[in-house]
Amino acid sequence: MEKQIYIKKGNDEIELFSFEKLKKSLKSAGASKDVIETIILGIQPNLYDGMSSNEIYKKAFAILKKHNKICASRYSLKRALFDLGPTGFPFERLVAALLKEKGYITKVSVILDGACVTHEIDVLAEKDVNVYAIECKFHSDAKGSSNVKVPLYINSRFLDIQQQWNTNSNKKTHLKQGWLVTNTRFSEDAINYAKCVGLTLLSWNYPKNNGLKANIDSMALYPVTTLTTLTRKEKHQLIEKDVVLVKELLNASNTMKNIGLSEKRIHHVLDEIKKLCNVTQHNA
Template identity: 70%
Template sequence: MSQNEIFVKKSSEGMEPFSIEKLKNSLKSCSTTDEQVDAIIAQIRPSIYDGISSNEIYKKAFALLKKQNKISASRYSLKRAIFELGPTGYPFERMIAALLKENGYKTKVSIILEGACVTHEIDVLAEKEGNVYAIECKFHSDARGSSSVQVPLYINSRFLDIQKQWNSNPKNKTHLKQGWLVTNTRFSKDALNYGRCVGLTMLGWDYPKNNGLKANIDSLALYPVTTLTSLSKKEKHLLIKKDVILVKELLDATHEMKSIGISEKRINRALDEVKRLCNFSKHASLDD
């Protein structure tokens, strides 16, 4: 069977032709060398069959990459690592607040605000240069989740209710300027069109192009602890329960790691991975 006849079952349950170039690009995007990419492709290609799932291809590539370059493997796993932050959306909200803080915003997570009509819970409230932004975080635990037009319609109506109350209150010395909608997956075309029309800032996995969630996490090294290859899945989730969400936070969380039974030797191994992973940071701004 030729390559053109091979179809891959996507996580969204659709089918698409298998593309070597797409696999190569996904491996190269995590700073894997050309030699490592070629070696992984050479080992994977013979095992590809018609109807194989994209998840199975990912698992094969991740296992091979982990043997060659653990740091690249951590970065390659980013999308799935964010899915593993669940089941609640709170760790994702913490990550978004950290991303904004790196870009000069003051942030608060899970804030209750009065609207002109009703009370609202805001996932992240961010302030910069006298302007305030109300941010809604739509976390999905798998790739099939996406935000349809109903989501920004709802978010914008909430924002307008809060904005009316906030900006009419003489006690507020700041201006509630804009609503934001952030997701770890994608937006529908109608959702993007509506967001642009009403002035919502939209941040998705790969939207805006070259400045989406993935690009910002990579540039700021704001990787979740779930990306680490040196800790078990159970250990990562125990750390999340202790509110250790980002790999950077592990540098000051030795006590938390000890408290869940991680040995001194493995703590040092994890911290070494954290430092190497964070060295990929090339600071970029959401404001660019």
């Protein structure tokens, strides 16, 4: 019988460590049964009460990277989203790209007049003459979450913009709904309030099987921070040049040269991107 170990999660909560949960996340990244078993055997002897989930992740990632770099890239997605910071702008770009892939026309950082005051909207998305105002709440670590105050605030802003937009006879579109997107999680009260007022929520794993992770995986819209062939410094240099998605690097060899990558390393990066974006999809 496996010994019960309690670990400390990124948000400081204590929970019982689950091998099944670890196996599921590794399988979701595309790891084979044999590799998963190797990782479990590698981690098991080093587990102890109070161990952080981040420590376990690092050990699992290191073993996975030795066996399959592409699976390691996919396994790192949650941390890779945190690494998009410190500002929230790259995350907004990622959200806009996800919506564009679903057929929306998107704009990032748009100033709109409300009935009472002016607002800056992170992402404005249009589809079938309906417009959606999207607020992105980026957190650079797992401790950040959105309680009920956040959707309360976002919905009040949306209603102010909606009143102005939909009474303007010059507008040919209808401002239909407000959205709130975060890379961490929402409290139960936040979810209940959003359901009640018709505000769409999107977080790492909400709605179930259709959260950020599921959408990024299904569309292969990975951020550059997932790449194992780039250093942390190089990833941030690319983000500073407004390269946020790995797919954008397929046609950005000059940008990689500009940050000091050799032809050989560029070849390795492009090889990883092609494999990552065409990797066999697995259910999250």
